[in-house]
Amino acid sequence: MAETLRTPLIVMGVSGSGKSTVGGALAEAFGAPFIDGDDLHPSANKRKMAEGIPLDDEDRAPWLELISLRIGAELADGTPIVVACSALRRRYREQLAAHAPETVFVHLAGEAELIAERQRGRVHEYMPASLLASQFDALEPLGEGERGIVIDVRRSPGEIVDDVRAALARFDAA
Numbered sequence: 001m002a003e004t005l006r007t008p009l010i011v012m013g014v015s016g017s018g019k020s021t022v023g024g025a026l027a028e029a030f031g032a033p034f035i036d037g038d039d040l041h042p043s044a045n046k047r048k049m050a051e052g053i054p055l056d057d058e059d060r061a062p063w064l065e066l067i068s069l070r071i072g073a074e075l076a077d078g079t080p081i082v083v084a085c086s087a088l089r090r091r092y093r094e095q096l097a098a099h100a101p102e103t104v105f106v107h108l109a110g111e112a113e114l115i116a117e118r119q120r121g122r123v124h125e126y127m128p129a130s131l132l133a134s135q136f137d138a139l140e141p142l143g144e145g146e147r148g149i150v151i152d153v154r155r156s157p158g159e160i161v162d163d164v165r166a167a168l169a170r171f172d173a174a
């Protein structure tokens, strides 16, 4: 029987850090719905990234709002969901959690070299590996007062699920 998730989870980090993989594994472990933020980008954003141009705050704002509303709506229906979303800056995370302040962020953190190697080993609909440096430039790690945990990307997806499960007890989130 899956352990029940009590609060939404957002798996965050730069491109290639494992958000989709780990988000899917967490959703399965908790028997929760999973939403991949990648799928919710407007097509203009996807085109921009495919051309090798990093998104800016203005590009990301409507996309973050969409995800935020979805998290809030599902929670209002009694369903905490698992979301994969880069959530690179603190203000993005504030916007994402606006309708569900109990949301817990799981930051998949690691060295650029390892993440670049993983990016090279996968096929992505629109994201070029050349944008990884800009993702690290934009990244603001979890800070004071944020509800989140940091996990090393060198752990396996299964180990990460165990780490998250243990950590969530601290937040009374599972």
Ligand SMILES: Nc1ncnc2c1ncn2[C@@H]1O[C@H](COP(=O)(O)OP(=O)(O)O)[C@@H](O)[C@H]1O
Binding pocket: 013, 014, 015, 016, 017, 018, 019, 020, 021, 022, 084, 118, 119, 121, 122, 153, 154, 155, 156, 157, 160
């Ligand atoms: N913890 C992990 N250990 C080893 N490989 C991983 C791990 N997480 C993800 N991967 C692999 O790394 C690549 C990038 O993962 P992905 O989930 O697409 O990242 P993101 O959604 O953050 O861009 C994929 O090929 C995936 O199979």
Ligand SMILES: O=C(O)[C@H](O)[C@@H](O)[C@H](O)[C@H](O)COP(=O)(O)O
Binding pocket: 014, 015, 016, 019, 020, 037, 038, 041, 055, 060, 086, 087, 088, 124, 127, 135
């Ligand atoms: O805010 C952004 O700049 C994008 O959301 C970006 O962070 C995200 O990484 C892409 O959507 C590619 O998707 P992957 O993260 O799955 O590579």
